[in-house]
Amino acid sequence: MKIPFFNYPELYLSEREEFLSVLDKTLSNGSFIMQDELFKFETELAKYLNVKHAIGVADGTMALLISLVAAKIGNDDEVLVPSHTFVASAAAIKHSGAKPVLVDCGIDHLIDSSKLEVKITSKTRAIMPVQLNGRVAQMDSIVNIAKKYNLLIIEDSCQALGAKFDDKFAGTFGLTGTFSFFPAKTLGCFGDGGAIITDDDKIASKVKMLRDHGRDEKDGKVKLFGYNSRLDNIQAAILLRRLKNYTSYVKRRRSLALIYQERLMGLDTLLLPPGPNEDPRHFDIFQNYEIEADDREALRLHLEKEGIGTILQWGGFMLHQFKELNLNSGLNHSEEISKKFMLLPMHHLLKKDEVNFICDKILSFYR
Ligand SMILES: *Cc1c(COP(=O)(O)O)cnc(C)c1O
Numbered sequence: 383m384k385i386p387f388f389n390y391p392e393l394y395l396s397e398r399e400e401f402l403s404v405l406d407k408t409l410s411n412g413s414f415i416m417q418d419e420l421f422k423f424e425t426e427l428a429k430y431l432n433v434k435h436a437i438g439v440a441d442g443t444m445a446l447l448i449s450l451v452a453a454k455i456g457n458d459d460e461v462l463v464p465s466h467t468f469v470a471s472a473a474a475i476k477h478s479g480a481k482p483v484l485v486d487c488g489i490d491h492l493i494d495s496s497k498l499e500v501k502i503t504s505k506t507r508a509i510m511p512v513q514l515n516g517r518v519a520q521m522d523s524i525v526n527i528a529k530k531y532n533l534l535i536i537e538d539s540c541q542a543l544g545a546k547f548d549d550k551f552a553g554t555f556g557l558t559g560t561f562s563f564f565p566a567k568t569l570g571c572f573g574d575g576g577a578i579i580t581d582d583d584k585i586a587s588k589v590k591m592l593r594d595h596g597r598d599e600k601d602g603k604v605k606l607f608g609y610n611s612r613l614d615n616i617q618a619a620i621l622l623r624r625l626k627n628y629t630s631y632v633k634r635r636r637s638l639a640l641i642y643q644e645r646l647m648g649l650d651t652l653l654l655p656p657g658p659n660e661d662p663r664h665f666d667i668f669q670n671y672e673i674e675a676d677d678r679e680a681l682r683l684h685l686e687k688e689g690i691g692t693i694l695q696w697g698g699f700m701l702h703q704f705k706e707l708n709l710n711s712g713l714n715h716s717e718e719i720s721k722k723f724m725l726l727p728m729h730h731l732l733k734k735d736e737v738n739f740i741c742d743k744i745l746s747f748y749r
Contacts (some may be wrong), residue, residue, distance in 0.1 A: 387691030419619035435586035438613025442562025446474035464493035495523035513542035516669035545664040549614035571617040631730035635668040645741035674722035
């Protein structure tokens with residue numbers, strides 16, 4: 383058996399006929415930029431997440447940057463962000479003109495709300511929680527801290543479309559939420575794509591201008607300096623098609639996570655992520671299945687020999703470990719996690735047999 387970490391060709395081949403007909407229809411209409419398919423996708427995404435506005439943008443990184451700019455964050459403001467995230471979170475903060483201030487993460491690998499307050503200064507303007515691996519952080523505490531210090535929340539929910547905390551969707555806890563449709567994301571397209579969600583009408587209209595050269599869609603006049611950061615219409619057409627099946631993708635991921643959980647929980651050499659039914663406050667969508675493993679390198683080698691692909695998020699480094707970026711360090715728990723974290727295969731095309739095979743090989747390694 384060969385189990386690649388992610389099966390890129392299958393993303394297309396699994397529903398080839400449907401995708402071909404979507405592409406043919408969209409391309410034959412000449413609907414390339416800002417056409418019906420985009421607006422339909424935005425409407426459906428907003429409906430799914432029960433928000434007023436969903437706005438397609440070029441990718442998840444631009445969703446973050448445009449959110450920050452729309453919120454007028456920049457100019458030496460400070461934004462709190464966990465160290466265990468994609469560099470895009472911090473890069474967006476940096477490019478807005480603000481300064482990323484790193485915060486440690488907790489046992490569930492998400493931003494540790496108990497470590498936030500000590501990082502707040504007179505310059506802090508916002509918190510950017512990262513809803514990593516398809517799980518929402520402890521948002522009740524984070525929202526309370528934001529209120530207490532009058533801070534905005536811009537969520538990096540790029541890995542958590544459809545995840546919930548206390549029955550509230552990732553991306554809906556602050557001013558904006560952001561999504562990425564990179565192919566390996568739970569809702570992936572065939573290239574780059576992203577979206578911003580918000581319930582704030584003013585922010586929504588500003589975001590729409592910022593993604594399209596600062597032009598106001600009502601009169602076509604330029605009202606501010608914007609970007610070219612639109613979601614391609616073809617990608618929107620694909621996403622509209624894939625969104626129809628999205629809840630089944632999530633269901634499948636959760637059922638695979640349950641197999642990992644049940645088969646591996648007896649091993650004290652592994653720390654597993656919280657199981658899908660472990661805490662009723664959380665509904666996790668398992669963008670990733672991130673474990674901590676003793677003897678990680680030997681385990682990865684063993685699995686590789688058995689044809690099983692694993693990866694380390696961010697190439698194995700957290701943001702404070704990229705020396706050239708000169709970010710703050712001293713994040714003890716993140717440092718510990720980075721020595722042991724790794725991702726096991728997890729996607730909606732993975733079969734139960736394959737997950738059981740992976741579990742067999744992990745168990746044989748440790749026994
Ligand atoms: C994927 C991702 C992004 C955005 O990525 P893009 O490739 O720009 O769409 C941002 N933050 C996190 C945590 C991500 O996983």
